[in-house]
Amino acid sequence: MSAHFPGLVIIIPLVAAFLILIGALLDRRLAFPLTALALLGSLLTAIGLLVKVLQTGVVEYHLAGWAPPVGIAYRVDHLNALVLVAVATVAFVNLMGTRELVKGLFDDRLGPFYTLYILLIAGLQGIVVTGDAFNLYVLLEIAALTGYALVGMSEGRAPLSSLNYIFIGTVGASLYLLGVGYLYLVTGTLNMADLAVRLPALYPSKVVVSAFVICLVGLCIKMGFFPMHAWLPNAYSHAPDPVSSLVAPLVTKVMIYVMIRMMLFVFTPAFAFDQMAISEPMVWLAIVAIVAGSFMALSTRRLKRMLTYIIVAEVGYMVGGFWLGNRLGISGAILHIVNDAIMTLCVFLSAAAIISKVGSDAIDDMQGLFKKMPVTMGVFVVAGLSIIGVPPTCGFFSKWYLISGAVAAGQYGFMAALLLSSLINLVLFFRIFEIAYFEPFHDHHGDHGHFVSAVQEAPFEMLVTLVVTAVLLFALGIYAGDIVSQIIDHAIPVGIT
C-alpha cells in the first residue's frame, strides 16, 4: 500500500470532495465529519510518505502506469515531503478549529463550502508532490479557483477583492503556463526531471532565458512578492475568517515552494544563480518587500490587515533567503516555509477567535481581552513572539538561518532588513498587547449587533487547536536543528554550498 502513498495523498481528498457533496445533499451535517476524516487520512498518508522518503530516499509514482516523460509522474523527495506534511497539518488543524465559525457563517451551504475547502487542499498538495510542469498548472488552477470562491464568499468588499484576485491570479498562472510552453517548445517535454536533463544544452537559447523570466514573474505574482503584492492584503483581509486562516498560511508558501522547485530542479542552480545573475536584484527586491510590508503593517489599525502585510514581509524573507543562493539561506527559506505556515495559521486562528467574539477587527476594540479570553490571547502572544523571532519559538530559528545566510553571502542589507522587520513586528504586536492588557474592558453595546459584554472564551475545540498550534511553534523551534540536518540538508542539491 505504501507504494501508493504519493497518489493517495491527493486522491483521498479529491474523491472525498465528491462524496462530501453527495453526502451533504442527503444531510448537510455529514459534510464536516467526512471532510475531517478525509483530511486526517491525507495527513497520515503525508506523514507516512515523509517517513518513507526519510528511509528510502526519493519516491516515484507513475500515474496511469506510464513512465515519464510519456506519462505524468509524481516525484517526492525530502523537499516536497516536508512541505506536504506542513500543508496537510495546517489544513487539518484549521478545519478542526474553525468548525463553529463555519457553522455560523455558512450554515445553509456547508456542503459546497467543505467541498471547495477540500478541493483547495487537494490542489495544493498536488502542486507540492507533482513532478510534471503542466500538471502543476492544472492543480494551480484548481487551488486558485476554489480559493477565489472561498475568499469571495463574504459580505462587504470581499467579492471585489476576490475578483481582483482572480485577475491577478489568472495573469500569474497564464504567465507560468507560457513559461512552461516556452520550455516545451525547445525541449518537447513537460516532465520536470526530463526538463532538467534536456535544458542545460539549451541554456544559451533566448527562449530558455525568457521562459525563466516569465515563469519567475508569474510565480512572483502568485506569491504576492513585493511589487506584485497589491492583491494579497485585500483578498486575505476581506475573506471570511475561517478561510483566511486557511488561505493565508498555505497559498503563498506553496507558491514559494514552486519557485524553489522550478529554480533548483528544473532550471538548475548553475543557471538560476550563476548564468542569470539576478540574485542580487532579487535580494534587493526582497529587502524592499520586507521593509515596505513592515511599514504598511505599521500604518493600519485593523488586525487582519496588519497580519496580511506581515505576510507580504514574510514572503520577502523567503524569496530573499532563497536568492541568497547559499546553503544557509536556502535552508532558512525552506525552514521558514514550514514555520511561517504554522505561525500564520496560529496567528490567524487566534485572530479569528478574537474577531468572532469581539465582533470587529479594529485593534482598538480589543481592550481588556487578556481578562476576557486569556487562553486565546496567550496563544496570540506566543504566535506574536514567534513572528517577532524570540527563541525558543520556531520563528527565531528560521530567522537565524536567513540572517546567517545573509552574513555568509555578505548581504548585510538583507540582514538589516530582517532585524528591522523583527523590531517593527515587536512594535506591532506589543501595540496590540498593550491595548488588550492595559485598557479596561468596556463593552460597546449594540455596536456590531451583539453585546460585547458577552465576550468570553472561544469554543472549546478552537481553544484546543489554538493550544496545539502554539505547542507546535515551540516544538518546531526545539527541533529546528533536526529538521534541517535530517530533511532540509537532503532537499538542497549538493552543488550548493
Add this chain to the structure above:
Amino acid sequence: MRSLALITILLVGGLLFYGTPDFPAWGDPESPASLHVSPYYIEHAVEDTAVPNIVTAVLADYRGYDTMFETAVIFSAGIACLFLLRIYRRKSTTTRLYRHNLTGITLRIAKGGKLPEGSAEFERIDSLWVPYDMIIKVTSRLVVPFVQLFALYVIAHGHHSPGGGFQGGVIFGAAIILYAISNDLRRAFRRLNEKAALLASAVGVLLYAGTGLLCLLLGGNFLDYSKLADLLHTDAIMARSHGILIVEIGVGLAVMAVMVSLYYNLSSAGRHDEGL
C-alpha cells in the same frame, strides 16, 4: 491607469518578443517540440490503447490524470458559483403571478391561493409581463432532442473522430440550456432540477476518479486501466480503450451537469426563479 497599463504591456510584450526570434519557424515538422515525446504518442497510441484518435488517447490515458483534475476544475467552478450566488431563503411573496398561455392574460393570485405547477395552460411568472413566443418554444423543443442525440454521438465516437467527453458534455448541456432559455428556468427544473444536476456532476467526476481508484485496488497504479482487463474480460489494450470510454462518459456527465448548474445560478443570480 492607462500609462501604467501601457508600461506593463510594453514590458510584457518586450519580454515575450525577446524570446521569439529563437523560436523554430511555425509549422516546422522538425521543431524540437515535435521530436521528443509527441512522436511516441503518434506511433504507439494505437498499439497501446487501440484508440486511433491520439488526442483522446493522450487526454484520457497517457495524461488522464491531468484530465481528471480538469474535470475537477469544472466541477469546482460549478460548486463555486453555487456557493457564491445561491440564495436559499425564499422571500415569501404575498402574491403569485401566472400567465394563461393561450390568451396571454396574466393572473395575480392573492396569498394562499396557487395554481398547479405542472399545468400546461398556466405558467408561473415573476414580473408582470414576460416575453413569450410560441415559435421559439416549439422550434427549440424540436431541436433539443437532436442536439442531445448528437451530443451522445460525440461522446461515444470520441475514440475515432474529434470529440469526447468535454465536447459532448458541453453540447448536451447546451441543449438543456437552450430549453431553459426558450421556456424558463422553472420548466427546466422540472426536467433536471438543481439537486439532480449537482448529483450528476459529482457522480460524473466520481466515475472518473472511481475508475482510477478501482485500477489501484486491482493492483495497478492510479488510473492504470489495463488492470481492468479481467473485469472487462478483454486484454490489457482493449481494457485501456474501454477505460477511456468509461471516463469519457464520466467527463461528459460532469461537464453537462456543471454547464447546466452554472447557467441556473448565473442566469437567475442564484434565485432560481424564472431566470432570463
Add this chain to the structure above:
Amino acid sequence: MESLLANFLAKYNYWVYIGLVMIGMYAMIAKRNLVKKIIGMNIVQTAVILFYVSIGAKKGKTIPIIAHGHEDTGHHAVQALDYISPLPHVLMLTAIVVSVATLGVALALAIKIYRQYGTLEEDEIAMRIEDQ
C-alpha cells in the same frame, strides 16, 4: 532584408499571440468596467491557447487521428511526421476548460458585486465604498 522579413512571416502567429496578450492585459489594467476586465482576461488566456496550438502545428500534415485506426495497424507503420503533434491540443483542451471555469467564477463574483453596489464601474463602486 528578405531573410528578415521571411523570418518574421515564418512566425506570424507567434506575433499575433504576443499582440493578443498585450491587448488583453491592457484591457485588464486600463478598463474601468469589470466585465471588460473579465473579457481582457479571457483574451489573455486565448492568446496562450493560440501559442500552444501553434507549437503543435506541422505544415501540411493532418490531424492526429490514425487513418484506418480501427483496423489492425500492423500493416503500415505510423509515421510521426505525417500527423501534427497531439500533445499541445490535449494541453489546450485543459486550458480551455480552465478558462471557462475561471470565467464562470468571475461572472458569479461580478453578479455578487452588482447585487451589492448596483454597478460594475470601478469608479462608481469606489464611490459607493467611500459613502459607506
Add this chain to the structure above:
Amino acid sequence: MDTLISVKPLIAVLVSLLAIPLIGFSRSPNVREGWTFLAAVIKFALVASMLPAVLQGKEIICQVVEVLPGLSLAFRVDAFGMLFALVASFLWIITSAYSIGYMRGLDEHAQTRYFCFFAVSLSAAIGVAFSANLLTMYLFYEMLSLATYPLVTHHQDEEARTSGRKYLLYTVGASIGLVLPAMLVTYHFTGNLDFSPQGVLAGTASRGTVALLLFMFVFGFAKAAVMPLHSWLPAAMVAPTPVSALLHAVAVVKVGVFSIVRVITGIFGTDLLQAFDLSTPLLFVASTTILVGSFIALSQDNLKRMLAFSTIAQLSYIVLGAAMLSPKGVTGGMVHIAMHAFGKITLFFCAGAIFVATGKKNISEMTGIGRRMPVTMTAFFIGALSIIGMPPCGGFLSKWTLVLGALEADQIAILAVLLFSSMLNAAYFMPVVYRAFFCPPEDALFEARVQEAPLFCVVPLTITAVISLVLLVYPQPFMQLAVMSAAKVTGL
C-alpha cells in the same frame, strides 16, 4: 579541568517554571506563597548543592537539545556563573518573603500573576547564569525581558504603560538590533558560540570587526544600563518595590552586566582585547557612565529614582572591572556583583518599607523618619555604606579589589574615577541618613503615628543588611569563586 555531567543545572533552571502552575492554580494566597517559597528554597538548595564541586574547580555540564547544527541549548556551571546564581537564588527567597509583606501591606491587585512572572524571571536569570553558550544565554535573556514586562507594568496605569514601552524598546530592541546580529557574525566567523576561557574570536576577525562586535555586545545588553542606553532603568522604577529590588538591583541589571562580562571573557577573551587594546574605550564608556550616573543621582529627590541612578553607576563598576582585563580588576568586578546586590537590595527594601509604612516616596518628606523606623533606617545606613564602599561593609572589599586592579593595570585615571565616584556616592547617600536621624520629624509623621513596616518587610531587610556587614569579614564563597574564574579567564 575535569567536568561532570548532571541534569542539576537544568532542574535548577526549571524548578521555578514548574512551580508556576502550582502558583497559578492554588486556591488561597497562603498556599500560593507557600509554593513560591518552596520553589525558591529548592532552587537555592540545588544551586548550593553544586557549589562544592565548583569550588574544587570542576565544571558541571548539561546538554539539553541541539537546536542548530553544532549549536545546542546547553548549561555549564562554572565559578562565575555559580557566583551569580548563588546571589540571585538566595535573594529570591528573601524577596519572596518581602513581597508577601509588601503586596499584602498595600493589597495590590493580580498578585497571582505577579508571583508567576516573578518565578519565570528567576528561572530566566539562573538560565543566563548557567548557560554554556551565547545562544542559550540570548534565549534566557529575551525570556527575562519579556517575563519582567508584566512586572514592570504591574500597576497597569498610563505611567506604567509608557515606562513599560521604554523598558521593552531598550532591552528587547537593543538585543534584537545589536546582540543578535553580533552573535550571528561571531558565529559566522568562529562556527561555535561556546564560552571558553580564552575566548573563541581570537585569530578570526580583524581589529575593526572585533571592536564593532564588542560595542554591539556592550550596548546590546542594554539591561546593563551602560550609557546612553540607561534611561529605561529609572523609568522601570514605577514597578512595585520588590520588583525593583530583586529585578533592578539583582536579576535584570546583573544579568545585563553578567552577560557583558561573560562575552568579554568568554567570547572575546582578555588576551584578544589586550592585543587589539580595546580596553581603553571600554573603560572610558564605563567611567563616564559611573560619573554621570552619580551626578544625576545627586539631583534626585524621589528615593527610588536616586537608587536607580546609583545602580546605573554601580553597574558600570563591574563593566569597568572586567574592562581592566587584569586579574584583580576582573575579580573586583565579579565580586562587586555580589556586594552591590546585597547592598542595593537592602536599600530598595528600605525604600519599600518606608513606602508601605508612610506612603512617602520623596527624600524631602523623610525628615526624622529614622526615629519612627529605626531598624529600617539603620539597615538603610548599612546598605548605603556598602554601596559607598566604606568599611565595615562588603562593598569596601569589592571597591578595594577594583582599586588594586586599577593599580595593577596602572590606570591612574581609573583610580581617580573610582575614588571620586565613591565621594559622590557618599554625597548623595549621607544627606538621606542625616535627614532621617538628626532632623526633627515632620508633624505629618506624628499624626500618622508611623511605626515599623510589617514584619515580613523588616526581617528580610535586616537579614540582607547583616549579610552585607558579614561579607566584609567573611566574603566566601563569593571571593573565592571570583578569584577562581578571574584566574581562569585572564590565564594568570
